[in-house]
Amino acid sequence: MNLRLILRLLKRDLDLGPRPPFVIFAVTFPLVMTLVIQLVFGSLLDPEPRFGIVDHGSSQIASAAREVSGISVTDVDTDAELKQLVADHDLDAGIVLHDGFDEELQAGDLPFLGLYIAGESLASDRLILTEIVTELVRDAADNAADVEIDLIAVGDEPSVPIETRLLPFLVLYALLIAGAAVPALSIVQEREKRTLNALLITPVRVSDVLISRAVMGYLLAMIAAIFTLALNGAFGEHPWAMTLILAVAAVMAAEWGLLMGVLASDTNALFTMLKTMNIFFFGPAIFFLFPNLPEWIAHIFPTYYFLRPMFDVAVHGASLNDALPWLAAALGFCLLFVPVIGFGTNRMRRALAV
């Protein structure tokens, strides 16, 4: 192992290594996924009922409806437009308040309330929206019920929102693409183009090449993971603990990249390997997404041992002391990977010699 040669190789890799399209992909994918998750997934799995209002006379009902939390309110210009939106299920329900509605209501004249419900809306959404409308009408008519509701909260603190539960996926993607796939690809391309053979007839050894790739993967993994967590505001209350966790995660990602790089004979095989072995890499993220699944299964995945402390620090405010046992286990897995990488390296050496 020659430190000077390793640094020389690393410098060349960082200058030339990852091809621009792949680097763009590696950097933008976590960003795109963050935006997608924040904007899209939350509303897919926990959708808010959508409510439309046509308010011809500045009704207090309309103003009150806009203040209601937990529903999405849209102001619509015309009755026909509202009905079309409801019919198309672009809204779950809507009301039309004609000019003078409030006055008629307070006078007890039973004003006409145009209430429309989308046929494709869920029954629960219909219930929610119609009860809200009813409540607002009653309030506007000073027609409250003589019943007080004593709201008693039960259970543990609220569960983690879906956008946050998807965070492990994001971080794993960043680690995998930047920290594992880039060095793996670099190794495989050197083998395919036989530039690795050219390197190995100089003082450079296979170990120098692999270490330089691992360092590159490590640096890229750290940058990508930090970037992803920062983008999601997920560093938690103990940023240094988080940084240490990411450092361990980056080691595992870099090792993963080395392993794939030495085992894959060409880019076709690498691509296939990325697809299959990623089930093993990503597996534990499922247990964060669906907390009801038995957690003991997640313990068989090596990546779980940095995902768990990362999640606890980011979401539950865990400290470094809480994270240390997990990190020790993660480092244990990292040590276990070393002989496997060694086996793969020997295989690669034999193949290169042919």
Place this chain on the structure above:
Amino acid sequence: MTDPAIRVDGLSFSYGDLLAVDNVSFEVAPGEILGFLGPNGAGKSTTIKVLTGQLTQTSGEATVLGMEVVSQRDEVQGRIGVSFEEKNLYENMSAKENLSFFASLFGIKGFDPNPLLKAVGLDGRGDERVSGFSKGMQQRLMVARSLVNDPEVLFLDEPTDGLDPVSSNAIRALITEQAERGVAVILTTHDMLEADKLSDRVAFINEGAIVALDTPEALKMKYGSRTVRLRFTEGDGVREEVVSLEEGNAGDALKAAVSNGDLATIHTEEATLEQIFIEITGRGLES
């Protein structure tokens, strides 16, 4: 007199403004081996590509087996065999599968790849994947593939590249055998020894034009000089003396030289094709 297997008349080809082949004319008779010699970029490959239908000439005529390559490309390609310099085999298929597949493209039914594999020294390796072949084995398979359709004309680009002497000799024997069967062969090579050994005639190409075309012997007679190299033992060392046979008194000079010491060896030397090429063009075959 039999019609030539290949006839090229005033052939030119340009890549845009670059004139790659400049008014080339030659013929190759059935059973003849024509060696194409020239440095990289001289126009050898372009000429071959025109003759094999991969490119269409800018001007001039090219006929193979009496058929115009341009207008009867399908018929021409059905009766020629081509071995490329670059390896372009299907690496995830076996040697037999590669040959059988190409045979199927020629519409050959009941094709047996074994005789061809044996001819190129790959018998017993037919079921192995090409990805596991050495460079030399792949080259031999390339030659075998060029013979799949029992061609009447062969275009061989560096057929013995990467082969050991024994395998090279086997391939050369195969080429000679094909020529003896009446197959016309165009052989592109950098190996002047091979060209010298195999070719009935040699064409030197430089900057797109044929600068010489004759038998190797005639070229050597016409260009370069003949000498005799004598080695004498002197004490613990060796002394060399070279006598030119071009002079009028060559015989006397040789006699005097032979009796001028303790003669160890005596060799006649003649110009190599490369030396002749340099003399004609002012540049080497590798430049």
Place this chain on the structure above:
Amino acid sequence: MTTPGERSTLSFLPRWSIVWAMMRKDLAAYTRDRFYVLVTILALVVYVVLYWVLPSTVNESIEVGVHHSDLDSAFEQVTSSGTEGIEFTEFASEEELLSAIGANGEDGSLAIAISFPPDFVTQIAGGKDTTVKLYVDQDVPDEVRRAISGFVREFSLAIAGDTLPVTLPSEEKIILGVDRAGEQVSLREKLRPMIAFLVLMMETLALGSLVAVELHSRTLGALLVTPLRVLDFLTAKALFGTLLALSQAVFILLLVNGFASGAAPIFVALVLGALLVTGFGLISGSTGRDFLGMMLFGLLFMIPLAVPAVAVLFPGSTSLWVKIIPSYGLVEIIFRASSYQAGWRELMPFMAMLLGWCLAIFGVGLYILTRRVRTL
């Protein structure tokens, strides 16, 4: 004289024996990559398992536990007329109710529960204030809490004979569009187009790889000095890609019950969809400078093409910009035919759209590959 590289022999039909030989060779190449075959099979299994694991029905109702002592007739009147959106489970005692909601520290089976006081009816009928306990789990969203609270209030007002002080449209005019209450399309049914799309798109990458390999390993050069012509090559690649994609898509849709309704239009859509992805495969295989480039181009296509399949998962009409994505027609046909039993007439506009895109993309793919081949 023809220009360099241009074929002087024109023929408009491929030679099927040669095309067949090429396709057999491609199939051998495809199946020879055991890893790739394994991944393909694995992906099919995962999709099918995912489909069948997801619930087949949509839980539209909010489950609410109820304890009351003097509301039998009133409550029965409410529940028998069917309170849309709420499913009541009655408990004989408050202890049982608290246990069901997990108020005692145990895991509860319900998230919301209502406990009416013993003299509720008497109090309400007498115009007196009374208190109803509403037990709510921390995870219950605000709007649901509000809705159940509203229900309780309306229930009490109904007992008091106090109707809502507005005039509503007649019941048949309130529901707009097809009323699917109780017959909602489940998430797994909505995923069918996505599954079919993913299977088709994976074969884009497979075909792209097959094309890229021929171009970059220069085997194409060897092919072109045989009787094989460019047209034969293109036909073989296009046919192979299309059949491969189509067979896998049909197979997986069979496994996820995709042909239970509208089998014929769905099959036609899959054929067109297979042609579409083949076109993209030809483009990505010819355009990428190497395998990695081909893969990135393939993924680049995949992301926008996936948008219509994702859009189906969301309620509401589709935005205009989504409708112009080439895969939109395919997704709509599969979804409408299998989930809404749409017929040919309703599906024709989508079929026409898909066909148009098919011809365009396939044409572009063939053109690009032809140019690439001719400039080798």
